[in-house]
Amino acid sequence: MQRQALVVPPELAPGDPANDASLAAGFAVGAARGGYLTYRQGCVDVTELNPAPSPAEVFAYFQALPLPQLATSVQPPGGTVLVGLPTIFFTDAPTEQVFTVDIRGFAVVITAEAREFTWHTGDGGAVVTSDGPGAPYPNQTVTYDYTSGSYTTFVTVTWGGTFTVNGSAAVEVAGTTTTDGPAVQLTAVEARAVLTNPYD
Incomplete structure (x- = not known):
């Protein structure tokens, strides 16, 4: 490992004659005032220089x-x-997605899960929340x-x-995010009974 003055x-360097001489000679702050000097040789553990991604x-x-x-x-x-x-x-769309991203050389696999559903009814700001994606009739769980x-x-x-780093144990992502699905237009009408003659 080498360093350079x-x-x-x-x-920042009071009483440093070499630094004062460089300034007096017109060297700009940040300029090199000497060559590289070796100050350490040997094996160095660089793990701490590039720690695994945090949550x-x-x-x-x-x-x-x-x-x-x-949808x-x-x-x-x-x-x-x-x-x-x-x-x-x-909704019958997939509620789990898996992504692999590279973060500073680490292979990070993120499994995103849909954990809460807020159904905007359009009826004066009314909403219905659920922890599942609902289901069609006759197993419906979300109605309005x-x-x-x-x-x-x-x-x-x-x-x-959750995420893993280079195949580690899964760790919880430190927060949530949201997505809005496409809008659906509805018209609510009243059904009216009509008497008919079955013999006509």
């Missing part, structure tokens, strides 16, 4: 991942739902009752995750 401001460092990469924007599926389908009949929300009108709905997904 540089010119520094006089207040906070991985989180910075996690926030920039191209996480999917999950909302609605039942009844077709964009028209019924007043008095619960509207069913769910609409009144007559037109609404725009979408789902916000909160993603958390």
